[in-house]
Amino acid sequence: MEITEKEIKHLASLSRLQFNDEEMTKIANDMSSIVNYVDQLQKVDTSNVKDNTTIREFEELREDVVKDSLSNDEIVGNAPKKLNGYFIAPTVVE
Amino acid sequence: MNIMNETIENVSTMLKNKQISSVELVKDSLSKIEATKELNTLHEVCSESALQKAQEIDDLRAKGQDLPILAGVPIVIKDNISMVGTFTTCSSKFLENYKSPYNATVVDKLLNAGAIIVGKANMDEFAMGSSSETCAFGPVHNPRNPEYVPGGSSGGSAGTVAGNQCFASLGTDTGGSIRQPSSFCGVVGLKPTYGLVSRYGVVAFASSLDQVGPITKSVRDSAIMLDTIAGYDANEFTSAKHSTEHYYENSFKNSVKGMKIGFAKEFFESLQNQEVLQSVMNAIDFFKSNGAEIVDIKLPHINDALAVYYVLSSAEAASNLARFDGIKYGVATTEYKDLIDFYVQSRTQGFGKEVKRRIMLGNFVLSSGYFDAYYNKAKAVQNLIINEFTDAFKQCDVIISPTTPSPAFKIGEKVDNPLEMYLNDIYTVPVNIARLPAMSIPCGVASNGLPLGLQLIGNRFSESTLFNISDYFEKNCFSLREVK
Numbered sequence: 001m002e003i004t005e006k007e008i009k010h011l012a013s014l015s016r017l018q019f020n021d022e023e024m025t026k027i028a029n030d031m032s033s034i035v036n037y038v039d040q041l042q043k044v045d046t047s048n049v050k051d052n053t054t055i056r057e058f059e060e061l062r063e064d065v066v067k068d069s070l071s072n073d074e075i076v077g078n079a080p081k082k083l084n085g086y087f088i089a090p091t092v093v094e
Numbered sequence: 095m096n097i098m099n100e101t102i103e104n105v106s107t108m109l110k111n112k113q114i115s116s117v118e119l120v121k122d123s124l125s126k127i128e129a130t131k132e133l134n135t136l137h138e139v140c141s142e143s144a145l146q147k148a149q150e151i152d153d154l155r156a157k158g159q160d161l162p163i164l165a166g167v168p169i170v171i172k173d174n175i176s177m178v179g180t181f182t183t184c185s186s187k188f189l190e191n192y193k194s195p196y197n198a199t200v201v202d203k204l205l206n207a208g209a210i211i212v213g214k215a216n217m218d219e220f221a222m223g224s225s226s227e228t229c230a231f232g233p234v235h236n237p238r239n240p241e242y243v244p245g246g247s248s249g250g251s252a253g254t255v256a257g258n259q260c261f262a263s264l265g266t267d268t269g270g271s272i273r274q275p276s277s278f279c280g281v282v283g284l285k286p287t288y289g290l291v292s293r294y295g296v297v298a299f300a301s302s303l304d305q306v307g308p309i310t311k312s313v314r315d316s317a318i319m320l321d322t323i324a325g326y327d328a329n330e331f332t333s334a335k336h337s338t339e340h341y342y343e344n345s346f347k348n349s350v351k352g353m354k355i356g357f358a359k360e361f362f363e364s365l366q367n368q369e370v371l372q373s374v375m376n377a378i379d380f381f382k383s384n385g386a387e388i389v390d391i392k393l394p395h396i397n398d399a400l401a402v403y404y405v406l407s408s409a410e411a412a413s414n415l416a417r418f419d420g421i422k423y424g425v426a427t428t429e430y431k432d433l434i435d436f437y438v439q440s441r442t443q444g445f446g447k448e449v450k451r452r453i454m455l456g457n458f459v460l461s462s463g464y465f466d467a468y469y470n471k472a473k474a475v476q477n478l479i480i481n482e483f484t485d486a487f488k489q490c491d492v493i494i495s496p497t498t499p500s501p502a503f504k505i506g507e508k509v510d511n512p513l514e515m516y517l518n519d520i521y522t523v524p525v526n527i528a529r530l531p532a533m534s535i536p537c538g539v540a541s542n543g544l545p546l547g548l549q550l551i552g553n554r555f556s557e558s559t560l561f562n563i564s565d566y567f568e569k570n571c572f573s574l575r576e577v578k
Contacts (some may be wrong), residue, residue, distance in 0.1 A: 011461070046477075078191075
């Protein structure tokens with residue numbers, strides 16, 4: 001299967017990434033060859049396979065108990081922009 | 095005697111008998127790191143905290159306290175594992191300035207056992223790679239021959255042990271990232287059963303496959319490390335409630351008599367490298383002549399595991415890396431049009447090529463129109479592979495294979511061909527897909543002078559069996575530490 005540049009642009013916007021023209025050609029080629037390899041899965045008969053989405057052994061949940069957590073300073077400590085213990089995000093509504 | 099070449103077992107005895115102090119040992123480790131820093135195995139060296147901790151251990155020992163076997167021993171951890179007082183960069187420009195606000199559970203366990211963490215190891219960016227060349231801070235070099243890659247993604251963790259900069263390290267393994275570099279560097283790597291070791295505080299790549307494990311100079315050291323880091327953790331949803339096994343005390347029987355070793359021809363059909371094949375065949379002959387039984391087993395879909403892996407791991411990576419927005423931590427662009435553009439520019443500046451490729455591939459297999467054909471299909475084939483391993487382990491105790499299709503390759507050799515790079519993991523990924531434990535141990539030396547690795551795969555929670563058979567091989571057949 002060939003992955004077109006139009007598809008790459010759509011995927012880039014879903015991925016919140018940007019590529020220049022040269023990178024676009026390279027990633028379209030790389031992804032086409034990876035997807036062609038992965039296409040071998042289409043030949044596998046999985047008609048009798050059931051229950052394929054959950055890891056059932058981990059369904060037990062712990063009690064929801066309030067405990068000490070990180071301090072506010074520690075939580076915002078790595079933020080590129082912060083003020084009075086808050087994260088600063090770019091303006092969303094003018 | 096060069097003390098840095100010793101095993102944990104040996105230095106621990108020397109510490110206990112006061113033939114050496116922990117401060118001296120840490121100083122030796124730090125000088126070796128400095129003298130061989132061009133290998134680029136470490137991103138950060140924690141000299142000050144390590145020396146301070148070593149002094150504390152020496153003081154406790156002077157007071158006559160009985161200390162754990164790891165007390166005072168220099169250890170390295172991979173740079174995707176959080177430790178207070180250090181950066182956790184995942185070898186990514188995006189996290190270059192990210193400081194860990196809390197300790198990973200495995201770090202707490204190491205520190206409680208008195209281990210001295212001397213550094214954080216370079217890796218492929220976000221653990222995506224098989225050569226440690228996607229590290230944003232330059233490629234890591236193989237200590238056996240610096241022109242060659244150390245493997246990846248835990249290339250720094252394997253290289254620092256093989257280069258005798260420390261006595262053991264922690265890596266993470268999503269598709270072979272502990273075993274493949276251990277094979278390339280000639281050390282012992284263990285990928286434990288999914289759920290046995292907590293991932294709390296370890297940066298996620300593909301959460302349904304990731305597992306933390308030790309890299310060591312000997313099999314017995316691997317058991318010491320697993321004893322320290324294994325166990326249930328209420329902070330992790332997928333942590334297994336498995337009772338403590340005391341691997342170091344109970345695993346080693348010094349016999350393989352009556353053991354059933356599974357041989358699946360599917361593992362060997364595509365193998366081109368004669369030296370790799372020969373080294374594994376020699377191991378099989380050795381086990382047979384020492385009383386083990388070789389059983390033919392079938393794993394018909396094992397060669398689909400790599401395709402399953404690239405679909406599932408990329409899908410999970412795309413989701414896990416969606417939270418890197420440049421607001422809470424990491425790279426924040428200064429020029430942008432609006433909020434969406436802020437995300438786009440920050441992520442485009444911060445992530446490297448391979449990480450971008452995996453995010454794109456992940457969003458492709460998750461996008462509408464392709465979800466059933468790729469993601470759901472891969473989950474179905476994963477189930478088939480799990481069932482085949484379950485059937486195989488009704489007939490045998492362990493399964494034998496090479497760790498990798500070839501010994502280490504040269505830096506730069508495969509960097510432009512992602513698919514060829516991915517094929518390195520063809521024998522290791524089925525283990526993660528089926529959530530099994532597996533070990534890589536050295537089993538020979540190739541004509542280019544680089545080590546070859548043997549992979550032994552066990553049933554879930556059968557680490558003890560893996561330790562016994564691997565230790566028997568290391569003692570009685572081949573040990574790279576004895577090759578000069």
